[in-house]
Amino acid sequence: MxxxxxxxxxxxxxxxxxxxxxxxxxxxxxxxxxxxxxxxxxxxxxxxxxxxxxxxxxxxxxxxxxxxxxxxxxxxxxxxxxxxxxLHRDNRAVLSLDAQASLSPANWPAACPDGGWWHGIPCxxxxxxxxxxxxxxxxxxxxxxxxxxxxxxxxxxxxxxxxxxxxxxxxxxxxxxxxxxxxxxxxxxxxxxxxxxxxxxxxxxxxxxxxxxxxxxxxQTEVRWNLMVDLGELALNGEKLPAQIWLNDAAKARWKVERLVLQPQSDGRWGLVVHGLDSGEAITPQNQSRLLAQQQQRLLNLLPELVQALPVVSAALEQATPLGVMRWGASRPLxxxxxxxxxxxxxxxxxxxxxxxxxxxxxxxxxxxxxxxxxxxxxxxxx
Ligand SMILES: Cc1cc2nc3c(=O)[nH]c(=O)nc-3n(C[C@H](O)[C@H](O)[C@H](O)COP(=O)(O)OP(=O)(O)OC[C@H]3O[C@@H](n4cnc5c(N)ncnc54)[C@H](O)[C@@H]3O)c2cc1C
CATH class of the missing domain: 3.50.50.60 (FAD/NAD(P)-binding domain)
Structure with missing residues (x-):
């Protein structure tokens, strides 16, 4: 041994x-x-x-x-x-989404921390x-x-x-x-x-x-249901996409989503992750696959509404490929x-x-x- x-x-x-x-x-x-x-x-x-x-x-x-x-x-x-x-400083924009699906610069500490955002390269x-x-x-x-x-x-x-x-x-x-x-x-x-x-x-x-x-x-911990999507190539024409879009409290209450994360791929495609909030039902081995399917459908249905202020992303949704939902049973301690x-x-x-x-x-x-x-x-x- x-x-x-x-x-x-x-x-x-x-x-x-x-x-x-x-x-x-x-x-x-x-x-x-x-x-x-x-x-x-x-x-x-x-x-x-x-x-x-x-x-x-x-x-x-x-x-x-x-x-x-x-x-x-x-x-x-x-x-x-x-x-x-x-470990690299991420200077891309972080935006806020309100309950009318309008975007503006985010201005609260969790979304715009004093020390800025850091991320891993390449991932x-x-x-x-x-x-x-x-x-x-x-x-x-x-x-x-x-x-x-x-x-x-x-x-x-x-x-x-x-x-x-x-x-x-x-x-x-x-x-x-x-x-x-x-x-x-x-x-x-x-x-x-x-x-x-x-x-x-x-x-x-x-x-x-x-x-x-x-x-x-x-x-106690917080549960997250993260929907992953391959958006394919986007017709950006020089437009810069935000790294993250955080929902404000009213938007969170309306859609039960915390934020949207956009990630460019090395071949020109884009990935999107929708951070879905908890459904409230405790996860067990018996109900897990049903909950995953429900969350995937729920978040996919919301996507057109959530990204309507980003026409280039909206336009990509038709050809987008859903890649499943990742369940974080304990995404963070509370x-x-x-x-x-x-x-x-x-x-x-x-x-x-x-x-x-x-x-x-x-x-x-x-x-x-x-x-x-x-x-x-x-x-x-x-x-
Ligand atoms: C969706 C999401 C968004 C987040 N956003 C942010 C953010 O914006 N800013 C921020 O600062 N933080 C964020 N966090 C939190 C951040 O990711 C965590 O604080 C950090 O990664 C925790 O690291 P850790 O080592 O403490 O735990 P973990 O990363 O959970 O590492 C513990 C590891 O132990 C393994 N493990 C556990 N039990 C066993 C076992 N019995 N046998 C073998 N392996 C086991 C697990 O598989 C896991 O890999 C986010 C987290 C999630 C899920």
């Missing part, structure tokens, strides 16, 4: 930042990164198409804001990405890929398309297994970068009969972990952040990172990156 010093579950921004920062600090830990998805990125991932290798569509976060002044450790992590052009997944590449391969093994289901705390190590226990790993320390294995939402959403981390360490054994789990138990002092629970040798950690970037990519950097500093100091 493979044995490592550290197992990191999740290759999103926080998990990849953690690993990359450990490497920057000169860590010699052997690390295994385990990810359920096909590649790195998590909620900042990119949808590719098997038959069209050049197609890249950012179907989660299309970009993110960064505060003007970042901690030195985070600057050090991001500087190489900025200078390599992988959002490139940021996580670059973070992992910077970490090198000497001490890092990567395991994709593997969802961890079972956790077991043995005397001085963790046993980590997939659903059918056909894959197994032994690790001295464990980091969860997502909440799936620690939050009761998996009971309904995945029809699991327990919360894996709670089963692994019984209540009363580790006070820090008990506090973390009970806080998390009450945290409340009950985990205090940074609970990020590492030494008694059980388990830690947490992600956008659900308390701090200025809570619920956003900035918070995810910062939490990974901070946990790396702590793990390195405690080695």
């Amino acid at each position: 493979t044995e490592v010093d550290l197992a990191v579950i999740g290759a999103g921004l926080s998990g990849c930042s953690l690993i990359s920062r450990l490497q920057q600090l000169g860590s010699d830990l052997t690390i295994a990164l385990i990810e359920a998805g096909r590649g790195p990125g998590g909620r900042a991932a990119t949808r590719r198409r098997r038959e069209q290798s050049s197609w890249l569509l950012n179907h989660g976060a299309p970009g993110f804001s960064l505060s003007g002044s970042l901690p030195e450790s985070m600057e050090e992590l991001l500087a190489p990405l900025r200078s390599a052009g992988v 959002m997944a490139s940021i996580c890929e670059a973070l992992l590449d910077a970490a090198g391969s000497i001490h890092l093994s990567r395991q994709f398309e593997t969802r961890v289901r079972w956790l077991e705390r043995r005397q001085d190590h963790w046993l980590v297994q997939n659903e059918d226990r056909s894959w197994c790993l032994r690790a001295k320390r464990l980091v969860l970068s997502g909440t799936l294995l620690a939050h009761p939402r998996s009971l309904k959403m995945l029809a699991w009969n327990d919360v894996p981390l709670r089963s692994a360490v019984k209540e009363g054994v580790d006070v820090g972990l008990d506090t973390a789990l009970s806080l998390l138990q009450h945290s 409340n009950n952040p985990l205090p940074p002092e609970l990020q590492w629970c030494p008694t059980s040798g388990v830690g947490f990172c992600g956008d659900w950690i308390e701090g200025p970037g809570f619920g956003r990519a900035e918070g995810a990156i910062l939490s990974g950097v901070n946990l790396a500093e702590q793990l390195h100091a405690d080695r």
